[in-house]
């Protein structure tokens with residue numbers, strides 16, 4: 268099957284300051300107008316490469332997770348593919364219709380209603396008459412905004428904008444679908460609806476997906492692409508891409524803080540059917556898992572993220588306390604997360620905790636992990652992400 272997206276030797280540069288950016292843009296325009304050749308493809312003073320020699324080929328049915336730390340060039344790459352930015356060198360070939368969701372506002376005009384924005388979007392896609400009507404009503408149904416669909420977009424919450432943007436980009440069944448981070452917004456039921464929709468589309472499209480949420484990437488992607496300072500340093504299986512990303516994340520925080528993330532800040536017991544399980548033990552398929560977490564040394568409202576990994580260290584599931592509206596009591600000491608049944612294929616697994624600051628920006632702690640093995644005959648058990656029930660106060664509460 269031939270590729271839907273082919274990127275060949277792509278380079279994109281930016282200017283570090285607005286003044287030189289405006290100066291170079293006007294020079295390049297003038298050069299083009301006077302037919303004295305294309306814009307400069309070399310770096311000039313205060314310019315830097317945001318993307319360096321990117322080569323990708325993506326086929327129908329592939330979901331590519333684009334991983335990289337802040338500023339690595341992920342959004343720039345997606346914007347070039349979506350045609351919103353022009354690359355300085357290289358070539359992008361796309362086949363078929365392209366759907367993209369690059370930012371929450373998704374290019375909507377704030378003073379226009381959701382319906383009018385969607386209508387304009389449909390017309391820009393070349394739809395008219397019955398086809399346009401059908402498009403608008405499909406977006407309306409999927410977005411589920413009720414009467415807000417006829418209110419100006421400026422009154423929408425970020426989750427509502429995300430709903431409208433996602434619906435407008437995905438009801439068309441694009442051949443290439445590009446999603447940048449936006450699925451982190453919106454309530455859980457809508458996010459689940461979005462994952463289902465992306466999975467459905469992915470069977471017949473090529474999908475590029477950017478997210479800092481390892482759980483989301485692990486669930487949705489089969490291939491991973493790791494960008495560092497604008498260069499691809501890994502392109503291959505998603506589990507390996509995630510491991511590289513996580514290793515680099517550890518290195519980065521270590522460098523920044525001058526010491527390893529403090530594992531002492533957080534500790535936990537794994538409870539199986541209500542009793543503490545020492546590391547390395549075997550549990551039966553379906554046993555109820557819970558974590559009894561000592562949060563006494565954590566700042567109030569810290570984000571507690573639990574990761575379930577398989578033997579290859581790939582993240583199978585993640586639970587984040589920030590996804591539910593936990594209100595931290597004064598002097599919180601214990602937090603229990605009920606994770607549900609271990610409906611997992613027989614084999615080794617581990618659970619660990621990562622703690623983020625309340626704003627989710629800084630990493631505060633990485634716990635030791637607790638290893639366990641699942642026994643049973645459910646060789647084909649497919650892990651299904653469930654919601655955790657988080658409560659303060661210890662296991663008996």
Ligand SMILES: Nc1ncnc2c1ncn2[C@@H]1O[C@H](COP(=O)(O)OP(=O)(O)OP(=O)(O)O)[C@@H](O)[C@H]1O
Pocket residue numbers: 281282283317335336337338339340341342343344
């Ligand atoms: N319009 C711009 N002008 C100048 N520099 C820019 C511009 N847009 C992005 N950059 C810079 O280019 C680099 C790549 O940015 P980009 O937004 O693509 O990174 P990213 O990997 O998406 O980051 P994040 O995960 O933080 O969203 C960064 O150093 C960023 O500061």
